[in-house]
Amino acid sequence: xxxxxxxxxxxxxxxxxxxxxxxxxxxxxxxxxxxxxxxxxxxxxxxxxxxxxxxxxxxxxxxxxxxxxxxxxxxxxxxxxxxxxxxxxxxxxxxxxxxxxxxxxxxxxxxxxxxxxxxxxxxxxxxxxxxxxxxxxxxxxxxxxxxxxxxxxxxxxxxxxxxxxxxxxxxxxxxxxxxxxxxxxxxxxxxxxxxxxxxxxxxxxxxxxxxxxxxxxxxxxxxxxxxxxxxxxxxxxxxxxxxxxxxxxxxxxxxxxxxxxxxxxxxxxxxxxxxxxxxxxxxxxxxxxxxxxxxxxxxxxxxxxxxxxxxxxxxxxxxxxxxxxxxxxxxxxxxxxxxxxxxxxxxxxxxxxxxxxxxxxxxxxxxxxxxxxxxxxxxxxxxxxxx
Amino acid sequence: xxxxxxxxxxxxxxxxxxxxxxxxxxxxxxxxxxxxxxxxxxxxxxxxxxxxxxxxxxxxxxxxxxxxxxxxxxxxxxxxxxxxxxxxxxxxxxxxxxxxxxxxxxxxxxxxxxxxxxxxxxxxxxxxxxxxxxxxxxxxxxxxxxxxxxxxxxxxxxxxxxxxxxxxxxxxxxxxxxxxxxxxxxxxxxxxxxxxxxxxxxxxxxxxxxxxxxxxxxxxxxxxxxxxxxxxxxxxxxxxxxxxxxxxxxxxxxxxxxxxxxxxxxxxxxxxxxxxxxxxxxxxxxxxxxxxxxxxxxxxxxxxxxxxxxxxxxxxxxxxxxxxxxxxxxxxxxxxxxxxxxxxxxxxxxxxxxxxxxxxxxxxxxxxxxxxxxxxxxxxxxxxxxxxxxxxxxxxxxxxxxxxxxxxxxxxxxxxxxxxxxxxxxxxxxxxxxxxxxxxxxxxxxxxxxxxx
Numbered sequence: 001x002x003x004x005x006x007x008x009x010x011x012x013x014x015x016x017x018x019x020x021x022x023x024x025x026x027x028x029x030x031x032x033x034x035x036x037x038x039x040x041x042x043x044x045x046x047x048x049x050x051x052x053x054x055x056x057x058x059x060x061x062x063x064x065x066x067x068x069x070x071x072x073x074x075x076x077x078x079x080x081x082x083x084x085x086x087x088x089x090x091x092x093x094x095x096x097x098x099x100x101x102x103x104x105x106x107x108x109x110x111x112x113x114x115x116x117x118x119x120x121x122x123x124x125x126x127x128x129x130x131x132x133x134x135x136x137x138x139x140x141x142x143x144x145x146x147x148x149x150x151x152x153x154x155x156x157x158x159x160x161x162x163x164x165x166x167x168x169x170x171x172x173x174x175x176x177x178x179x180x181x182x183x184x185x186x187x188x189x190x191x192x193x194x195x196x197x198x199x200x201x202x203x204x205x206x207x208x209x210x211x212x213x214x215x216x217x218x219x220x221x222x223x224x225x226x227x228x229x230x231x232x233x234x235x236x237x238x239x240x241x242x243x244x245x246x247x248x249x250x251x252x253x254x255x256x257x258x259x260x261x262x263x264x265x266x267x268x269x270x271x272x273x274x275x276x277x278x279x280x281x282x283x284x285x286x287x288x289x290x291x292x293x294x295x296x297x298x299x300x301x302x303x304x305x306x307x308x309x310x311x312x313x314x315x316x317x318x319x320x321x322x323x324x325x326x327x328x329x330x331x332x333x334x335x336x337x338x339x340x341x342x343x344x345x346x347x348x349x350x351x352x353x354x355x356x357x358x359x360x361x362x363x364x365x366x367x368x369x370x371x372x373x374x375x376x377x378x379x380x381x382x383x384x385x386x387x
Numbered sequence: 388x389x390x391x392x393x394x395x396x397x398x399x400x401x402x403x404x405x406x407x408x409x410x411x412x413x414x415x416x417x418x419x420x421x422x423x424x425x426x427x428x429x430x431x432x433x434x435x436x437x438x439x440x441x442x443x444x445x446x447x448x449x450x451x452x453x454x455x456x457x458x459x460x461x462x463x464x465x466x467x468x469x470x471x472x473x474x475x476x477x478x479x480x481x482x483x484x485x486x487x488x489x490x491x492x493x494x495x496x497x498x499x500x501x502x503x504x505x506x507x508x509x510x511x512x513x514x515x516x517x518x519x520x521x522x523x524x525x526x527x528x529x530x531x532x533x534x535x536x537x538x539x540x541x542x543x544x545x546x547x548x549x550x551x552x553x554x555x556x557x558x559x560x561x562x563x564x565x566x567x568x569x570x571x572x573x574x575x576x577x578x579x580x581x582x583x584x585x586x587x588x589x590x591x592x593x594x595x596x597x598x599x600x601x602x603x604x605x606x607x608x609x610x611x612x613x614x615x616x617x618x619x620x621x622x623x624x625x626x627x628x629x630x631x632x633x634x635x636x637x638x639x640x641x642x643x644x645x646x647x648x649x650x651x652x653x654x655x656x657x658x659x660x661x662x663x664x665x666x667x668x669x670x671x672x673x674x675x676x677x678x679x680x681x682x683x684x685x686x687x688x689x690x691x692x693x694x695x696x697x698x699x700x701x702x703x704x705x706x707x708x709x710x711x712x713x714x715x716x717x718x719x720x721x722x723x724x725x726x727x728x729x730x731x732x733x734x735x736x737x738x739x740x741x742x743x744x745x746x747x748x749x750x751x752x753x754x755x756x757x758x759x760x761x762x763x764x765x766x767x768x769x770x771x772x773x774x775x776x777x778x779x780x781x782x783x784x785x786x787x788x789x790x791x792x793x794x795x796x797x798x799x800x801x802x803x804x805x806x807x808x809x810x811x812x813x814x815x816x817x818x819x820x821x822x823x824x825x826x827x828x829x830x831x832x833x834x835x836x837x838x839x840x
Contacts, residue, residue, distance in 0.1 A: 076713050336488070359558070365473075368475050369472060370467075373641055377616070380494055
């Protein structure tokens with residue numbers, strides 16, 4: 001848990017420095033910043049205005065995914081649209097019903113926008129602004145005062161205990177009938193609210209850009225260059241982040257077939273940090289006592305574009321060894337051609353808590369399957385960036 | 388349509404099992420121990436398969452409660468893992484007729500993003516067989532291919548509800564012949580990775596028709612998988628189901644289906660909390676069901692709608708999407724048109740049989756030419772042929788609402804009122820706009836939010 005929060009803090013501080021938080025909190029708007037490269041696509045920053053509006057404390061929000069603010073009446077299609085925009089790394093403005101901590105729903109104009117690293121054009125964060133929509137009050141022809149007073153009567157007429165234990169069905173029956181519930185009617189934001197959201201995004205981006213200069217990791221609101229060859233898109237990152245097994249993705253089209261993705265479980269297993277493995281060939285996991293004939297077998301399989309399973313002696317960062325039941329398989333993308341190789345590691349003898357009753361071999365295969373779905377789908381989009 | 392003339396079309400059936408033979412061959416093969424390790428009496432004694440027992444949720448779980456550890460992205464759910472793992476295992480064992488991931492696929496540029504796949508291996512170069520398309524309900528025929536004839540290696544696991552309310556997994560459980568299990572099997576001609584068949588109560592040999600219990604099973608599967616990209620589909624007879632043995636299909640595709648993006652117009656909310664919408668500005672007319680106070684409420688409403696269509700001989704398709712939260716119901720009449728010779732040869736040449744996946748916007752094309760020339764316009768044109776006309780759709784809607792409202796608990800309104808009230812809620816302007824025809828422009832006003840990027 002600690003290390004996860006540390007990752008989150010680091011995500012913010014590395015890009016913008018700790019001083020940026022103060023500057024961001026001076027902005028009056030409600031907004032969050034999320035990191036698609038961390039498993040779970042969590043919130044790494046929430047403005048004080050946002051916390052106030054939603055009723056949550058900072059600790060309840062940092063590290064969590066934005067879906068916690070959704071609820072039963074939230075429009076599913078809108079949720080899908082947001083998911084798609086994130087996947088396609090583009091901005092989106094959409095009305096959405098969210099829920100506060102106390103469970104009360106409210107309409108807001110949701111505006112999400114990617115933050116690009118200036119150097120290589122990849123998406124490092126998303127900024128999401130929430131502008132409450134106040135313009136429309138819907139009661140389906142029933143006058144506010146009429147219903148309001150009726151409701152108030154019941155409340156004042158009963159003693160406190162009765163009110164608290166009142167059957168919710170009765171209470172809602174006082175409201176307009178089920179077809180007229182406020183929350184069901186969609187809410188169009190006014191032009192002013194839309195402008196407000198857009199300018200909030202700009203303000204936030206300019207603070208982020210400014211502070212990124214101090215860390216040397218420049219960012220900008222638009223993609224300035226095409227994504228670097230060694231990297232995978234944030235959408236593939238997000239998809240792969242759901243997979244809990246230890247695995248890496250390597251790119252056979254790049255010189256020396258480097259690792260382009262490593263799961264958290266892989267890092268935990270081998271003891272390395274992410275930036276110590278990305279861009280390197282897997283051979284650093286082998287050592288003096290690793291059987292070279294096994295390495296040869298792996299080479300041959302890759303050459304033949306075949307899957308293989310081997311038992312290989314691997315070395316952690318701290319030089320300790322473990323037997324790795326390694327399964328390697330080519331993974332194709334939407335073009336039908338091989339885009340990556342996936343290597344799934346099982347530490348022999350290790351009892352995983354999350355075994356779920358699936359044996360290690362089955363878990364290994366399911367990891368391969370999940371990677372196949374992710375890679376194939378990420379590259380399918382007409383306008384999506386490199387998978 | 389009650390015609391004394393029987394309507395038939397000819398098509399090459401998709402091979403879903405390695406044990407599926409042509410009808411001529413079926414006849415020739417006589418009974419006796421088959422030695423194929425199938426699921427019939429000859430081989431099933433002592434057979435064991437993994438068994439996944441799902442949790443029977445009552446309430447729709449709120450987003451906050453969705454299981455996740457501190458990382459809060461729910462990890463790949465257990466059912467998901469099991470299905471993907473078993474499927475990958477069969478893939479590596481060479482049980483599929485081709486590698487579907489080697490099939491080129493793309494999103495067609497356009498507003499809706501139809502998905503096209505070039506798959507030359509899916510369809511056989513065989514003689515087309517005749518299918519009767521004017522009877523949505525047909526009795527089970529033991530002489531024809533059915534899923535008890537598949538090899539056991541094609542079955543991934545049994546899928547049942549858990550006795551004690553918690554998810555349970557048994558890696559090797561005997562098949563209870565007296566209490567037929569429901570199973571998940573592979574489709575050896577997959578459309579996408581993970582393409583499986585859910586066969587409720589397989590040994591009971593139910594014909595292809597929806598009933599409440601089976602539909603609920605399918606819905607539970609969608610919920611249990613917990614993956615918005617894992618969708619279930621159903622084709623009735625006459626709507627391009629080829630095998631008259633009750634089954635649903637499912638597969639993974641991590642992009643939005645065009646139908647999921649279509650704007651909708653709310654018709655009503657039932658007392659059970661189920662919300663019913665109509666698709667707007669989509670080539671195929673259909674309904675969308677969401678919500679419900681319990682999972683059963685949603686399931687029963689949709690089942691009842693399907694049953695009313697079956698009973699009225701109207702072919703239809705169903706798509707379960709968004710982890711079981713959104714269910715699309717699409718009556719269709721393409722097969723009927725085809726049988727009556729009303730479909731243009733151009734469309735027939737593509738050999739696209741518009742079943743649930745095609746209607747949802749995922750087109751599998753067998754000719755390179757069609758794949759390269761695929762456009763949103765072409766896709767739209769094909770699907771528009773599938774749709775019921777506006778007038779017919781209104782009739783069918785009325786039928787559905789009749790069936791649903793009879794069962795809607797405590798509802799004072801009858802079907803007509805439900806529809807009338809819904810219309811009254813909208814402005815006249817909108818009602819006119821909707822009535823103007825299938826290609827209506829975005830309707831403004833107080834209805835489902837149509838904000839697009």
